[in-house]
Amino acid sequence: MQYLLLLSAIAVExxxxxxxxxxxxxxxxxxxxxxxxxxxxxxxxxxxxRHGMPLGVAYGVWAAAGVAITAAASRFLFDEPLTRRMVAGIGFVMVGVLLMEIGAAH
Incomplete structure (x- = not known):
């Protein structure tokens, strides 16, 4: 349930x-x-x-996914730039969030 709520939060944001x-x-x-x-x-x-997701993980995933999806969507919807450097930055943020998720599991 917590991941469904988080995905909903990301999509609506x-x-x-x-x-x-x-x-x-x-x-x-x-x-x-x-x-x-x-x-x-x-x-x-x-x-x-409320369903038990750690704050650091929830906020990290929410923020990182929001940035990545918004950047990609604005590239296609508004013809805004999405350079290789920007994609690399998004990738680094996602790796950081993944490490937080893995760290929270221990």
Whole structure:
């Protein structure tokens, strides 16, 4: 259950962040969608914590996955840059989160 809640938090946060990009470009009514997405994301993240997921792992996975998915999606949706160096940085963050996950298991 904790991983389902964490995946939900990630998905809703990414939708909120991508919507923020659209809202910032002149569609101000979408700020309400952004706010709802962020509230739902935090509630889902809190649910993952309530179900026993360690905070460092939950936040690390949430942040890293959010950055990676948002960067990839914004490349395709908004034609924003996603350079090799940026992809390498995302990879390093993901390795760090994996190490935190492994460390939390001991």
């Amino acid at each position: 990414v939708v909120g962040t991508l919507t923020l990009r659209v809202a910032a470009n002149g569609r101000a009514a979408l700020y309400a969608v952004v706010a709802v997405c962020y509230v739902v994301a935090f509630v889902a993240l809190a649910g993952a914590l």
